[in-house]
Amino acid sequence: MIERPDNIARHELIGLGVDVAGGSNPCLVGISGRVVDETRNTILIETPRGEKRVPKAETSLIFTLPSGQRVRVAGSVLISQPENRISKRMQRSRWKL
Amino acid sequence: MSYYECVHALPEGSSSASRMALVARRLGYQGIIVANCSDSGNIFNFEAARKVRDIEVVRGADVLARDRKGLHNRVTSLRRRVPFLAVQGVSDMIVRAACEDPNVDVLIQHPEGRGNLGIAAARSAKQNQVAWGFDLSPMIRLRGGQRSRWMSIFRRNLVLARKFRIPMMITARPMSHLDLRAPREMIALAGLAGMEMAEARAALEYPGRLLELNRRTWVSPGVELI
Numbered sequence: 001m002i003e004r005p006d007n008i009a010r011h012e013l014i015g016l017g018v019d020v021a022g023g024s025n026p027c028l029v030g031i032s033g034r035v036v037d038e039t040r041n042t043i044l045i046e047t048p049r050g051e052k053r054v055p056k057a058e059t060s061l062i063f064t065l066p067s068g069q070r071v072r073v074a075g076s077v078l079i080s081q082p083e084n085r086i087s088k089r090m091q092r093s094r095w096k097l
Numbered sequence: 098m099s100y101y102e103c104v105h106a107l108p109e110g111s112s113s114a115s116r117m118a119l120v121a122r123r124l125g126y127q128g129i130i131v132a133n134c135s136d137s138g139n140i141f142n143f144e145a146a147r148k149v150r151d152i153e154v155v156r157g158a159d160v161l162a163r164d165r166k167g168l169h170n171r172v173t174s175l176r177r178r179v180p181f182l183a184v185q186g187v188s189d190m191i192v193r194a195a196c197e198d199p200n201v202d203v204l205i206q207h208p209e210g211r212g213n214l215g216i217a218a219a220r221s222a223k224q225n226q227v228a229w230g231f232d233l234s235p236m237i238r239l240r241g242g243q244r245s246r247w248m249s250i251f252r253r254n255l256v257l258a259r260k261f262r263i264p265m266m267i268t269a270r271p272m273s274h275l276d277l278r279a280p281r282e283m284i285a286l287a288g289l290a291g292m293e294m295a296e297a298r299a300a301l302e303y304p305g306r307l308l309e310l311n312r313r314t315w316v317s318p319g320v321e322l323i
Contacts, residue, residue, distance in 0.1 A: 006320065062323065
């Protein structure tokens with residue numbers, strides 16, 4: 001499956017560049033790096049200052065796709081085990097924050 | 098704080114959109130949404146209203162449908178054209194259908210209390226992010242028993258909106274510039290009907306937030322192009 005903005009919520013995230021654009025924890029905002037691991041509720045980001053674990057809930061993430069396209073994703077739509085996310089049914093709402 | 102009001106302008110109301118914009122600016126609104134029930138292209142001299150400075154004038158649509166199919170067709174055709182789409186809850190069936198449609202932004206309570214929010218509709222509204230619009234014009238217009246009945250319906254809907262955490266919006270649905278009420282008057286009216294001040298403030302700010310969200314480019318739920 002080719003990574004496109006519309007299917008990123010159901011795609012493999014490991015290897016993508018990511019910036020934490022917003023969240024309930026201000027200490028996490030501004031973390032930038034590459035996704036190296038993922039659990040149901042968190043992603044692990046490799047940064048120049050070490051690996052940082054960021055919760056998906058209440059966080060806004062900006063992913064850089066291999067094509068260079070940047071998309072902002074509400075972390076709550078990514079909450080799922082990575083192996084199950086591919087088959088997850090998406091909500092019908094237009095936006096979700 | 099950016100307060101918005103949803104108005105009906107000429108030819109549906111009795112004042113032009115420009116007059117509404119000027120009065121709304123004086124009252125302290127940051128924007129008005131001109132949402133006529135008729136075809137959204139049919140607003141008298143809308144471009145002149147957009148030139149009024151220090152206030153944002155946005156074109157919206159208010160859908161008045163009789164049945165589920167009519168509602169669906171109208172909402173689908175208007176969705177791409179307007180950033181704000183309200184539906185009048187004229188019957189329980191329309192309320193239920195609108196709550197189940199994620200393309201609907203706000204479902205406005207009927208002034209006579211015909212369409213009410215049920216538990217199933219409230220659950221769907223929460224899931225589809227459809228806000229419940231409280232129309233406060235009966236509070237101003239009605240008297241005696243009629244107003245009392247309207248307030249009991251208002252409170253019942255408010256309880257459900259709170260329970261299911263449905264976003265709320267308040268409007269006076271002004272048809273003329275004389276019907277416009279200042280934000281603090283709207284908050285006071287909502288307070289009389291049973292809303293808390295913080296809720297009323299958030300309800301007045303909700304249309305602005307909604308417009309901001311609807312103007313972004315969403316490719317799928319929660320995913321936005323930058």
